[in-house]
Amino acid sequence: MIKFADLNQQYEEYKSEIDNAIQGVINSAQFINGDEVKALEADLAEFSGVKHVIACSSGTDALLVPQMAMDIKPRDEIIVPAFTYYASASMVSHWGATPVFVDVDPVTFNIDPEKIEEKITKKTKAIFGVSLYGQTADFDAINRLADKNGLWVLEDGAQSFGAQYKGKRSCNLTKVATTSFFPAKPLGCYGDGGAMFTNDDDLAIKLRQLVNHGQVKRYTHKYVGINGRLDTIQAAILRIKLKYFDNEIEMRQSAADYYTSAFQDSKNIITPEIIPDRSSSWAQYTVRIPNRDEARQKLQVLGIPTSVHYPMPVNRQEAFSFLGDNTHYDNAELLSKEVISLPMHGFISRDDQNQVIEAVKKVVNG
Numbered sequence: 001m002i003k004f005a006d007l008n009q010q011y012e013e014y015k016s017e018i019d020n021a022i023q024g025v026i027n028s029a030q031f032i033n034g035d036e037v038k039a040l041e042a043d044l045a046e047f048s049g050v051k052h053v054i055a056c057s058s059g060t061d062a063l064l065v066p067q068m069a070m071d072i073k074p075r076d077e078i079i080v081p082a083f084t085y086y087a088s089a090s091m092v093s094h095w096g097a098t099p100v101f102v103d104v105d106p107v108t109f110n111i112d113p114e115k116i117e118e119k120i121t122k123k124t125k126a127i128f129g130v131s132l133y134g135q136t137a138d139f140d141a142i143n144r145l146a147d148k149n150g151l152w153v154l155e156d157g158a159q160s161f162g163a164q165y166k167g168k169r170s171c172n173l174t175k176v177a178t179t180s181f182f183p184a185k186p187l188g189c190y191g192d193g194g195a196m197f198t199n200d201d202d203l204a205i206k207l208r209q210l211v212n213h214g215q216v217k218r219y220t221h222k223y224v225g226i227n228g229r230l231d232t233i234q235a236a237i238l239r240i241k242l243k244y245f246d247n248e249i250e251m252r253q254s255a256a257d258y259y260t261s262a263f264q265d266s267k268n269i270i271t272p273e274i275i276p277d278r279s280s281s282w283a284q285y286t287v288r289i290p291n292r293d294e295a296r297q298k299l300q301v302l303g304i305p306t307s308v309h310y311p312m313p314v315n316r317q318e319a320f321s322f323l324g325d326n327t328h329y330d331n332a333e334l335l336s337k338e339v340i341s342l343p344m345h346g347f348i349s350r351d352d353q354n355q356v357i358e359a360v361k362k363v364v365n366g
C-alpha cells in the first residue's frame with residue numbers, strides 16, 4: 001500500500017537510537033527543560049547557522065510569541081500570504097492584530113513581493129513570509145521592502161526547515177523565523193513541537209522568557225507569557241532525526257527529480273519549479289492539474305493517496321469573515337483549485353513512485 005508520508009519506515013531506520021533516546025529521558029526524569037532541549041537548540045543553531053534557537057511547543061505557538069516579544073498591539077497590521085496554512089494568519093488574529101492578505105506568485109506559491117507595497121499602511125508593523133511546500137519565499141526582496149518601510153520580517157519556515165536560499169539556510173533569512181516539528185513536517189517529532197530562530201541577542205532572551213511564563217528567574221515574572229516549552233522526549237527524538245536530516249533531504253530531492261522528469265511530457269501536469277538560487281526541503285511535492293477534485297477521487301479509487309494544500313485561500317476562511325476581505329486573489333484562487341500533493345517522503349521507493357506516476361498520467365491525460 002502506498003503511503004502519503006511514511007513515518008513507520010523512518011522509525012524502523014533509526015529505531016534503536018530513538019528508543020534509547022526516549023528511554024534516556026525517562027531515566028533522567030527531566031521531562032521539562034532537560035539537557036536534551038538545550039542540546040537540541042545548540043544542534044539546530046549549528047545546522048541552520050542562526051545564533052539563537054528557542055525550542056517551543058508547536059509551529060503555531062512559535063508564530064504567536066514573536067508578536068508578543070515585538071510588542072504588536074491590537075489592530076496593528078501584519079502582512080501575510082493569501083495562500084498558506086491557516087495558522088500563519090490565524091495567530092496574527094489570535095494576538096489581536098489584523099492579518100492583511102497579499103496574493104502569491106504562481107510559480108513558487110509564495111507571497112509576491114511586488115504586491116506587498118500597495119498593502120502597507122501606517123498601521124503595518126511586520127511581514128510574515130511563508131516558505132510553502134519547502135521552498136523559501138524571496139526574502140531578499142521582502143527584507144528590502146521591510147527596511148524601506150520600517151517593518152520587521154518573520155519567516156514561517158514550518159515546511160522549509162533544511163532548505164537553502166542564496167547559500168543560507170531557511171530560518172536564517174529574517175529578523176525572526178519559526179518552524180514546526182509536527183510529525184509530518186520535513187523534520188518531525190512524535191507529537192507537537194516547534195522552534196524560533198533569531199540572530200538578535202535581546203530578542204532571543206525575550207522569546208525564551210515569554211515561552212516560559214515570562215519568567216526571568218524562578219517565580220519572578222517580567223512579562224505575561226505562555227507555557228510554550230518543548231517536551232524533553234521530543235527534543236531527544238529530534239536530535240536523532242537531525243543527524244540524518246540532510247541525507248533525508250537528498251533522498252526527497254531525488255524522489256522529486258524522479259517525479260518531475262516523469263511528468264515532463266505531460267502538458268496538463270504543471271510540476272513544481274525551484275528557483276536556481278534556492279533548494280527545497282520538499283515538505284510536499286505539489287503539482288497543478290485541471291479538474292483536480294475529480295482527478296483526486298479517481299486516484300483514490302486507484303489506491304493513490306493525495307492531499308490538497310490548500311483547498312481555499314485563507315482570507316475566505318469563515319474564521320476571517322469578520323475581516324470582510326472577500327477579495328479574489330487571482331493566484332491564490334487558481335492554486336486552491338488546481339494543486340494536489342503526491343506521496344513524498346525520504347524512503348519512497350521507485351516502484352511506489354512509478355505507480356503514482358502511471359495513475360496520475362492516466363487520470364489527467366486519459
Ligand SMILES: *Cc1c(COP(=O)(O)O)cnc(C)c1O
Nearest residue numbers: 058059060085087088158180182
Ligand atoms: C504546520 C504549519 C504551521 C503550524 O505548525 P504546528 O506545529 O502544527 O502548530 C504553521 N505554518 C505553516 C506554514 C505550517 O505548514
